[in-house]
Amino acid sequence: MTSKFDMRRFMDRNDNILMLLLLTVLIIVTMAYATDYRFLRPGNIESITFMFPELGLLSIAMMIAMLTGGIDLSVIAVANLAGILAGVYFQRTAPMPGEAVTFGAELFRVSIGILIALTTGVCAGAFNGLLITRLKITPILTTLGSGYLMTGLAVVLTGGPAIIGFPALWGAIGNGKIPLGSLVGLPDYYDLAIPFAIFLVIACLVAFMLSRTAIGVSLMLIGSNPKAAVFAGLRTVRMTFYSYMLTGVLASIAGIMLSARVSAAKSDYGVSYLLQAVLIAVLGGTNPAGGRGTVLGVSIAVVALMFLSSGFQMLRFSNHLIDFIWGAFLLLVIALNALRNHKR
């Protein structure tokens, strides 16, 4: 054992991370070239830091569900329902026109709104977890059904159209900036986007939980060999249940960001995020059959794909063609992963 940094071992373990970084650089260079460097303007990079955190959280949620060999197809529904329930609360407690609004009262309302949204996520996740672990329904059918159920509830609550009337402070969660750049005298696009800051904090928390706590290690073991996990004395049922609760909470935080960014909530926002979240999780090195997945991998994958889709948008590709590219990319990644595993 040497304390010297062993490059080869590091490469081996982080093979996937290195490949992802390479892919990201490749995408950035190609897109910068194709868009005549418009792509690298600070304004574009800044708008990406506002856009990607919600998709990033949904992808991390998807990765956690995949760790135990499951999947969560209800994340979008949970996110929308969380935003809508908070929106309903804001509508009910809206101040009268002309009424003076103190910052304290506003802060209180927004806090309650966040609480409502997070509770929605916890309950939805617990519901999924109960059906999967106690009633033994497969994750696909559970989350397909519960996703439909929750989207249905969202339609019932809103009656169809988008719900509006979110307070300005709520909007700050999705559009605000922490003036880090301005403080040291840099232009304001060097400021830190609040969604990005939230994403960083949560990603670090989840990464810590997965790699350094009992629950994280248990989830990996359950995913790689469920029978062995049971014989090893792990409480597989309880751990799987917790993992779906965590998935629900992450989805609801994504819902807060989504509704805050557009200051509205609707039952069918972000529908295309589902495929993208699956793609990003798989691209980020998650094994959909369970047992393998890292927050770092997923985070790099989401940034890479956000650059990709932003570049295509700049090149005036239609949204349909971008959908096609996402799908093709997913199939390509599946093929590459299979070939790589085959070689080992």
Add this chain to the structure above:
Amino acid sequence: MKTASFRLLRRSETAIALILILAMLVIGFINPAFWQLDNLFSLLRSNIILGIMALGVLLVMISGGIDVSFPAFAVAGMYLTIKSMSDPNFIIYIGDVPVFVAFALSAGIGLICGAANAFVIHTFKAIPLIVTLGMASVVRGLLLGIVGTSIVNIGEMPKSLMNFASANMLTLTKADGTTSSLTAMVLIYALLAVVIHCVLKYTMMGRSVYALGGDGEAAKRVGFNTRRTTYFIYCTAGALAGFAGLLYAAMNWQADPRVFGGYDMQVIAAVVLGGASIFGGYGSVLGTVLGVFMFVMVQNSLIIMGIPTTWQRVVIGVIVLLAAAISAWRDYKSRAGIGRLS
């Protein structure tokens, strides 16, 4: 000793049929309009498209997979076929070809898409849900992005197709002189159901589908050609979807490339309701046909029963979860383990 009647009672199809009859009685009790001939005929009509697609999904689910790409294949088959028949400026213009050629073309497009599914799933040992999710996005994206998003309306629709789909097999004149008719397309659905039933029940290929779903590795060792079986399953599912897509356009006199959103969910719900297991190895055509009928009936009867349409999704979600819970409970008795994707 098991007598024939005892065995009949134990079958899950019997349970589904009993629940179905009970549900019909309840709905009919709440609103007697349910039993009117017009309503029953329109119910049967609503079964056709969903039912044909469900036959394909049944095959996939018996083999232990799941398919969410068939709505995209149905749209591709429908839209490309109708475009090439109606639009002289389209890349390939074939004009108003005989009806069976049109259906063969649409089913063929679905079949090719299905073969792509099978290729990825078998070659890369990939998870069917994720593959079909990606394939759906690819096919829809290409279709809408390259072929276009415009709707082919009744004026441009091929006449032969519309004439074919408006054939009735039964027309009854009521006391007040108005008539109610049952579309002959029901016969096509019935024919396809019988064919799939016979294939599953009496051919080696059909048995290998069950074997693959029961235990893929075991099926391989016993000597089944799992590659051929996988291709058969996904190609058939794709072809059925393509066929159903064109039939839908012919029956509704319109070809909209954005149609069939949410059909994946509805068809899977109906198939699960019919007793198929997502773990594979279970499922029958009779159960699926009953499941589709039950699903369509509940959906159509919500209005009759006075439930607002906004609640429709909630009801469908609850039905899926209930059906899945029952089927999971049945599976649990035969195999243990926390739900896994593969």
